[in-house]
Amino acid sequence: MKKNDVVLGGGILAIALVLFLVMHLTRNEAGNQIQITVDGVVYGTYSLEKNQVIEVKEDDFYNRIRIQDGSAYMEEANCPDGYCEEQGKINGRTQTIVCLPHKLVVEVLDVNGLEDDNAVEDMPDTISK
Numbered sequence: 001m002k003k004n005d006v007v008l009g010g011g012i013l014a015i016a017l018v019l020f021l022v023m024h025l026t027r028n029e030a031g032n033q034i035q036i037t038v039d040g041v042v043y044g045t046y047s048l049e050k051n052q053v054i055e056v057k058e059d060d061f062y063n064r065i066r067i068q069d070g071s072a073y074m075e076e077a078n079c080p081d082g083y084c085e086e087q088g089k090i091n092g093r094t095q096t097i098v099c100l101p102h103k104l105v106v107e108v109l110d111v112n113g114l115e116d117d118n119a120v121e122d123m124p125d126t127i128s129k
């Protein structure tokens with residue numbers, strides 16, 4: 001009997017450990033994402049976990065956003081002021097890169113903190129009209 005109890009206890013521990021690892025890995029896999037918005041319209045959502053280049057071309061404007069090592073930055077843009085290229089790398093929640101001339105916004109979405117973001121969005125919008 002005693003031996004069985006030990007085995008059972010060990011089994012539960014092992015299951016708990018596996019569950020913990022699975023949850024942990026799933027969380028990491030979801031990770032942070034960036035969302036690119038052009039003129040208020042969502043252009044796309046991209047994982048910060050994957051190194052990639054996103055090219056945004058609209059009419060005669062061009063922005064190239066690069067994701068590397070978990071950070072995103074404006075690698076190249078043909079806007080007149082070039083501020084967006086100077087805004088550096090973003091990798092954390094609520095960080096943004098804004099290209100005003102192109103009405104383009106790159107923002108970090110924290111998948112694990114979406115509930116908080118929704119709470120903010122539910123607040124009355126006093127800015128629009």
Ligand SMILES: [Zn+2]
Pocket residue numbers: 077079081082083084085098099100101102
């Ligand atoms: Zn710009």
